[in-house]
Amino acid sequence: MRYHALAGTERSALAASDGDDVYDLTSANPNVETFSDLARAANITEQTIDDVAEGLIDDAERLSSDYLDERIGRPVAPDEVWATGVTYHISEQAREAESGTPDVYLDVYEGDRPEIFFKATESRTVGPRETVGVRGDSTWDVPEPELAVVLYRGEIVGYTVGNDVSSRSIEGENPLYLPQAKIYDRCCSIGPCVASTESVSDPHGLEMSMRIERDGTVLYEESTSTSEMVKSCEELVSYFTRHNVVPEMAVLLTGTALVPDEGFTLEPGDHIGIEIDDIGVLENTVTTV
Incomplete structure (x- = not known):
């Protein structure tokens, strides 16, 4: 999967894309606002980041590719x-x-x-x-x-x-x-x-x-x-x-x-x-x- 930060929204949000499908992971769990949150969850649960994301997708809001393209931001905030x-x-x-x-x-x-x-x-x-x-x-x-x-x-x-x-x-x-x-x-x-x-x-x-x-x-x-x-x-x-x-x-x-x-x-x-x-x-x- 590919992970994207959504900018220009009222809240920080992390999206995941798999082919043409785009999901707002933050809508499924508000504690996953950034890629760092996703990586931390994967580390704690001893899973891959894709495993954690797949566990959220069923409850995540679907987004259009145009919506993602309009709001795409810096995907990760590195220390x-x-x-x-x-x-x-x-x-x-x-x-x-x-x-x-x-x-x-x-x-x-x-x-x-x-x-x-x-x-x-x-x-x-x-x-x-x-x-x-x-x-x-x-x-x-x-x-x-x-x-x-x-x-x-x-x-x-x-x-x-x-x-x-x-x-x-x-x-x-x-x-x-x-x-x-x-x-x-x-x-x-x-x-x-x-x-x-x-x-x-x-x-x-x-x-x-x-x-x-x-x-x-x-x-x-x-x-x-x-x-x-x-x-x-x-x-x-x-x-x-x-x-x-x-x-x-x-x-x-x-x-x-x-x-x-x-x-x-x-x-x-x-x-x-x-x-x-x-x-x-x-x-x-x-x-x-």
Whole structure:
């Protein structure tokens, strides 16, 4: 199943979709208002999130696809978002090209230990159709489309689409500037849903595509596959959780393989669409922060 937050309503609500069928789970049990509530219930009862949802569906109000589309919000409110880097060869090449110290990225790509860094708090993370930010002191900004792993108490409970918006000009000046290149207002988006682990056929065999438009003109459109990842989601999660007290609800971005040409930089008003098989399309526009 896929789980969606309903925004713009009088109450917080969690919807579940299975094909064309959409259910308001909160109408069946008001204690299940968010995806975190669902994951907590599954953890307490030692069930999967789909098992808990299926137990609510018979008593849940049916919703139309149009109603869901009009009210779709950020599907999960993570306490923390973390990210991994140089997990694809093209990403390693791009970061070598932008940096004055390229060897550090090759060492990570070929090494056992992945690059893992803090990306965002809940307040810095936006959802579908909201604006993502580019820094006002940056001259080269790009979206980074990524498969995102959703974790409850360090365990994988689902997947979503992530956009790790980044300043390549700031990071390229010096690798020690990475936090400023990555962490700022509206630096991350996730959505449009959380797809349960049971509904994702193979997280390492999903087609991922990105399309960037400006004033109705397509500036970038490419696709790739998560099969190109040099490390598995389980490996990345293992390094994220070891010797680290992780929050109850976290999202881990798994790296990007879609990198616009060096001459491209995001501008306010640009439209970004990122699609991943089995999950859906995450759409955002761009603003300066």
